[in-house]
Amino acid sequence: MSKILSPPTTFLSRLKYLGPGFILSAAIVGSGELIATTALGARAGFVMFWLIILSCLVKVALQLEFGKNAIYTGTFIMHNFNKLPGLRLGKAHWSIWLWLSLQGLKLLQVGGIVGGTAIVLNMAFPFVSVNFWAIIAVLVTSLWVYKGNYGAVEKGSLVMIILFTIVILISLFSLQWTQYAINWGQVESGLHFSLPTALVATAFGAFGITGVGGDEIMYYNYWCIEKGYAAYTGPNDGTNEWSERARGWFQVMYLDAVMSMVVYTIVTAAFYLLGAAVLHSDGTVPEGYEMVNTLSRIFTETLGPWAKNIFLIGAFFVLYSTLFTAAASWARVWADAFGQIGWMKFDSQQEQRSSIGVLSWVLPAVWCILFLFFQAPVMMVILGGIATSVLLLLVVYVSLVFRYRELPITLKPTTTYDIFFWVSVLSILFVSGYGIVQIL
Numbered sequence: 479m480s481k482i483l484s485p486p487t488t489f490l491s492r493l494k495y496l497g498p499g500f501i502l503s504a505a506i507v508g509s510g511e512l513i514a515t516t517a518l519g520a521r522a523g524f525v526m527f528w529l530i531i532l533s534c535l536v537k538v539a540l541q542l543e544f545g546k547n548a549i550y551t552g553t554f555i556m557h558n559f560n561k562l563p564g565l566r567l568g569k570a571h572w573s574i575w576l577w578l579s580l581q582g583l584k585l586l587q588v589g590g591i592v593g594g595t596a597i598v599l600n601m602a603f604p605f606v607s608v609n610f611w612a613i614i615a616v617l618v619t620s621l622w623v624y625k626g627n628y629g630a631v632e633k634g635s636l637v638m639i640i641l642f643t644i645v646i647l648i649s650l651f652s653l654q655w656t657q658y659a660i661n662w663g664q665v666e667s668g669l670h671f672s673l674p675t676a677l678v679a680t681a682f683g684a685f686g687i688t689g690v691g692g693d694e695i696m697y698y699n700y701w702c703i704e705k706g707y708a709a710y711t712g713p714n715d716g717t718n719e720w721s722e723r724a725r726g727w728f729q730v731m732y733l734d735a736v737m738s739m740v741v742y743t744i745v746t747a748a749f750y751l752l753g754a755a756v757l758h759s760d761g762t763v764p765e766g767y768e769m770v771n772t773l774s775r776i777f778t779e780t781l782g783p784w785a786k787n788i789f790l791i792g793a794f795f796v797l798y799s800t801l802f803t804a805a806a807s808w809a810r811v812w813a814d815a816f817g818q819i820g821w822m823k824f825d826s827q828q829e830q831r832s833s834i835g836v837l838s839w840v841l842p843a844v845w846c847i848l849f850l851f852f853q854a855p856v857m858m859v860i861l862g863g864i865a866t867s868v869l870l871l872l873v874v875y876v877s878l879v880f881r882y883r884e885l886p887i888t889l890k891p892t893t894t895y896d897i898f899f900w901v902s903v904l905s906i907l908f909v910s911g912y913g914i915v916q917i918l
Contacts, residue, residue, distance in 0.1 A: 498731075525670075546731070562876065
């Protein structure tokens, strides 16, 4: 039965079709914000604020290209990677193998999220050990992802977004009535370009992991398809009607992406400012098991000792939102990639459900094992952020191919859009390139 649907034309009517951006926001506001962003603020003070804002704003254009690709092709991203021009190794395009080569560090990153979640739960319920909480967290997550569908992921993400946004904004607002009150001069000093050599590795990781990263940009394809944008548009039959429908669903997707960008930019900026104001002033940098205790000072210093419980609630939802959405998203992209390589079957809907179901158990188990072995959540998250920065360069390349080789000529964007797209591309290339040179 055809699912073709005329796109909504007003702002209010488009709101009911939003959703993929909720999932991305829940995934983004987690490891990057609570751990990497706050750690960078603690180390650097306000001078790196510009990097955090840039990181959140410039990547959305690439996300839009991946979202548009989902709508006009109706096919998953690894399938589309496998159709790119260039070298192939076995059944798969080189881009899929490059993606796979970075996943070791990415596994560490989400292992760090498992650890952070477990530490928060241990602080709230200390009669259960951190390691046991890690096991419980991944088992609950695997079961939820295995049993759930798109609707469950979207609703769960939206609830967690609302909760952690309220908590972090209350804390930032309350800061102004303490000794750590932020003035405009401090904020302005952070808006000038400055990249101290000693902070390059941390900044490079934070740039990759804050805002919408390479991973989330790739995930967006799957969630746009599962939301129904591609099905509502229908297959490209070359008619003007199809082009008009595609453009209409592009507009819905644009609104979805931009609104999610507003959310994660505000929350990311708030985390950075709190880290710079509270932790940098006395040289405290969150590390290891003390990460959560150190970060909790942000809340106890701004709201009082009673606020530690508020922090634990907010920290749990921030971290668990990433763990939950990562499990749902990774299961899809890994199953798709393994299908292209020939390691799993991913052609029919039944095969897709089966492969995603298997990986919804396997991947969280691997994350948990890595945390139990390394026991260093901050280090694990930062290393994953560096891999995300490299992955972002691959996403830039693919976005250029999508924009100039794959996009149907009838869907050519405006000059303004293309200017924004190239500003995004050049900004990412500059920051990533500068970071790589400094690290080398």
